Amino acid sequence: MEIVVCVKPVPEAETRLRPDAAGTALDPEGVKYVLAGYDESAVEQALLLRESIPGSRVHVVACGPAPRTEEVLRAALALGCDVATWVDVPAASADEPLSAARALASAISPHSPDLVLCGKQAGDNEAGVVPAALGELLGVPDLSYVLDVRWNAGASRFSLKRASEAGLESWTVPAPCVLGLQQAWNDPRTAKLPAILKSRKAPIARVTPPSAAADPASSPRRFELPPPRTGAKMIEYKTADEAATRLVRALREEAKVLP
Amino acid sequence: MPDFSLSPEQESLRDLARKFARTEMTPHAAECDRAARFPEEIYRKAYDLGLMNLNVPTEFGGSGLSLLDQCLIVEELAHGCAGMTTSIIANCLALEPILLGGTSEQKERFLAPFCREYHLASFCLTEPSGGSDAGALRTRARKDGDGYVLDGEKCFITNAPHASLYTVFATVDPALRHKGVAAFVVPRSAPGVLPGKDEEKMGHRASSTSTVRFEEVRVPESDRLGPEVDGFSLAMRTLDQTRTPIGALATGIAQAALDHAAAYSLKRQTFGKAIAEHQAIQIKLANMAQAVHAARLLTWHAAWAIDHGARGTLESSIAKCFASDAALHVADEAIQTFGGYGYMKEYPVEKLLRDAKLTQIYEGANEIQRTVIARELLRAYA
Numbered sequence: 001m002e003i004v005v006c007v008k009p010v011p012e013a014e015t016r017l018r019p020d021a022a023g024t025a026l027d028p029e030g031v032k033y034v035l036a037g038y039d040e041s042a043v044e045q046a047l048l049l050r051e052s053i054p055g056s057r058v059h060v061v062a063c064g065p066a067p068r069t070e071e072v073l074r075a076a077l078a079l080g081c082d083v084a085t086w087v088d089v090p091a092a093s094a095d096e097p098l099s100a101a102r103a104l105a106s107a108i109s110p111h112s113p114d115l116v117l118c119g120k121q122a123g124d125n126e127a128g129v130v131p132a133a134l135g136e137l138l139g140v141p142d143l144s145y146v147l148d149v150r151w152n153a154g155a156s157r158f159s160l161k162r163a164s165e166a167g168l169e170s171w172t173v174p175a176p177c178v179l180g181l182q183q184a185w186n187d188p189r190t191a192k193l194p195a196i197l198k199s200r201k202a203p204i205a206r207v208t209p210p211s212a213a214a215d216p217a218s219s220p221r222r223f224e225l226p227p228p229r230t231g232a233k234m235i236e237y238k239t240a241d242e243a244a245t246r247l248v249r250a251l252r253e254e255a256k257v258l259p
Numbered sequence: 260m261p262d263f264s265l266s267p268e269q270e271s272l273r274d275l276a277r278k279f280a281r282t283e284m285t286p287h288a289a290e291c292d293r294a295a296r297f298p299e300e301i302y303r304k305a306y307d308l309g310l311m312n313l314n315v316p317t318e319f320g321g322s323g324l325s326l327l328d329q330c331l332i333v334e335e336l337a338h339g340c341a342g343m344t345t346s347i348i349a350n351c352l353a354l355e356p357i358l359l360g361g362t363s364e365q366k367e368r369f370l371a372p373f374c375r376e377y378h379l380a381s382f383c384l385t386e387p388s389g390g391s392d393a394g395a396l397r398t399r400a401r402k403d404g405d406g407y408v409l410d411g412e413k414c415f416i417t418n419a420p421h422a423s424l425y426t427v428f429a430t431v432d433p434a435l436r437h438k439g440v441a442a443f444v445v446p447r448s449a450p451g452v453l454p455g456k457d458e459e460k461m462g463h464r465a466s467s468t469s470t471v472r473f474e475e476v477r478v479p480e481s482d483r484l485g486p487e488v489d490g491f492s493l494a495m496r497t498l499d500q501t502r503t504p505i506g507a508l509a510t511g512i513a514q515a516a517l518d519h520a521a522a523y524s525l526k527r528q529t530f531g532k533a534i535a536e537h538q539a540i541q542i543k544l545a546n547m548a549q550a551v552h553a554a555r556l557l558t559w560h561a562a563w564a565i566d567h568g569a570r571g572t573l574e575s576s577i578a579k580c581f582a583s584d585a586a587l588h589v590a591d592e593a594i595q596t597f598g599g600y601g602y603m604k605e606y607p608v609e610k611l612l613r614d615a616k617l618t619q620i621y622e623g624a625n626e627i628q629r630t631v632i633a634r635e636l637l638r639a640y641a
């Protein structure tokens with residue numbers, strides 16, 4: 001089974017973000033790009049499926065500029081993906097979900113995968129569009145907010161769970177399909193040192209999509225940081241009892257939200 | 260021109276160690292320190308990820324890293340917990356004599372099975388009667404038929420109660436001093452190997468330290484490392500390799516102290532403003548940052564020199580001595596920045612001072628490092 005997993009380089013959680021000079025995007029200077037949590041869960045799911053389906057292969061695909069895209073592809077290879085493809089597009093196109101989906105689809109479709117896994121949304125702009133757009137562009141069913149995907153060989157279908165606000169749904173879906181994965185339900189593995197060293201030397205296929213321009217209609221006009229939050233009050237304490245007492249006092253006497 | 264940039268490969272090794280330190284070590288550091296608990300589950304995880312046996316070539320199942328790469332990892336681990344790091348890197352120290360002095364047959368026989376699964380090893384040089392004067396060993400290696408009988412006691416041995424393999428330095432004749440020292444590999448299973456009970460320590464309390472008694476322990480000649488007279492030199496060449504990572508370990512402690520102090524200084528208010536806005540605190544932080552930066556660069560330089568074929572006695576002594584003094588000073592200033600809270604066990608900085616202290620003592624006390632530095636230095640002027 002050919003399993004494709006799509007990942008997006010996103011700024012590390014601890015990064016100090018700032019807008020670029022034009023004020024329309026994040027300034028990439030000094031930013032470290034990593035796999036987002038959603039994508040880590042998608043990679044983990046792909047590896048679990050490969051381990052349970054003999055003869056399967058995990059192909060990791062990412063679109064974006066160098067060097068950040070190569071870095072996350074190598075991180076995915078270190079986790080155990082078999083091959084990697086870098087779809088070389090400018091940052092603006094990778095951040096615009098429809099052109100990202102087009103770029104990914106052009107790289108994926110020649111491989112006719114049985115399954116395409118993505119995080120349910122990007123870890124940075126959280127658009128959540130790519131899985132559905134990929135399904136449309138590849139002409140296969142898609143489903144998001146997915147977890148716990150298993151292959152039912154007898155029925156030639158995937159069985160999976162879907163977590164929604166309403167509860168937990170059970171589905172079966174035919175192959176091929178595109179699935180958007182939930183975050184942090186499968187305890188993604190950590191890459192081991194020898195695998196990290198090996199991944200640095202692994203080949204990465206580079207492809208350029210036919211058209212890579214971001215659509216201005218679905219790109220943001222401005223990018224600003226949220227105003228700094230004010231009014232927070234830290235409560236100093238030694239013991240849990242003391243913390244609770246002081247908190248209740250502050251809620252009652254200062255915030256006046258308790259009688 | 261020197262190039263101080265790290266390769267993407269080195270960045271990813273450092274990221275691995277940093278992530279491991281932040282997620283697996285830091286959250287348990289205070290508890291292990293308080294209870295003097297040896298967190299074997301953490302050491303097993305470190306082994307599984309390839310963060311142990313860093314210096315052992317991959318052909319024998321180790322990670323096969325350059326000294327600079329090892330230093331990058333050790334600094335990050337020590338930022339999480341210095342005591343745990345001492346126990347994680349003790350294998351590098353214990354196995355180095357085999358790497359330097361072992362025949363290929365001995366390396367295959369000892370290292371391959373050892374590195375194939377989680378095992379700990381201990382380096383047994385120091386004795387109750389003295390550590391600095393390693394030529395004055397009293398543990399005897401008596402020639403007996405086709406082998407030796409070891410008899411004597413070692414002390415302050417890291418990981419000894421948990422180790423399955425020991426590299427042991429003993430004298431065939433105390434009158435020969437340095438020239439009588441021989442090195443041996445001794446499995447824990449050999450009859451007469453008796454590790455003592457854990458010492459109660461000031462710092463590095465997640466590490467385990469004890470005596471080891473060798474009572475009439477039979478060792479075949481095939482388990483001796485190098486020629487009989489070569490043991491002292493082997494011990495010194497081992498420490499030339501492992502001293503630099505101690506500089507990195509000290510740098511990790513110092514960086515942690517600076518991180519805590521800087522973050523606290525922005526939160527703590529006195530006289531109507533954050534203490535970071537008082538110039539006295541700014542000067543403190545600036546001096547701490549200089550010390551950390553210099554410690555790191557001296558460590559990198561020593562590692563780089565050794566990776567490029569230098570013996571590195573001078574460079575590694577400077578790095579270890581400077582970084583450990585810096586760690587103690589920076590930890591001290593971090594406590595001062597925290598004021599009374601810094602003195603309380605509930606806050607993380609007093610542990611850093613206790614942990615930093617050891618780095619001035621082990622792997623050659625700093626007085627000995629200075630003796631070595633002066634000797635190497637004066638040689639150039641004589």
Ligand SMILES: Cc1cc2nc3c(=O)[nH]c(=O)nc-3n(C[C@H](O)[C@H](O)[C@H](O)COP(=O)(O)OP(=O)(O)OC[C@H]3O[C@@H](n4cnc5c(N)ncnc54)[C@H](O)[C@@H]3O)c2cc1C
Pocket residue numbers: 381382383384385386388389390391392414415416417418460463468617620621622623624625626627630
């Ligand atoms: C937690 C811990 C873990 C350790 N782990 C190990 C281990 O795994 N394996 C191992 O073999 N050892 C280990 N050691 C031992 C350590 O290396 C020794 O403690 C150290 O080498 C100093 O030896 P000593 O304690 O006997 O002090 P001494 O040699 O008695 O020295 C006492 C003091 O005198 C100074 N001094 C000695 N000689 C001179 C001189 N010629 N000139 C100037 N000053 C001098 C010393 O610097 C020191 O300040 C460990 C020690 C500790 C505390």
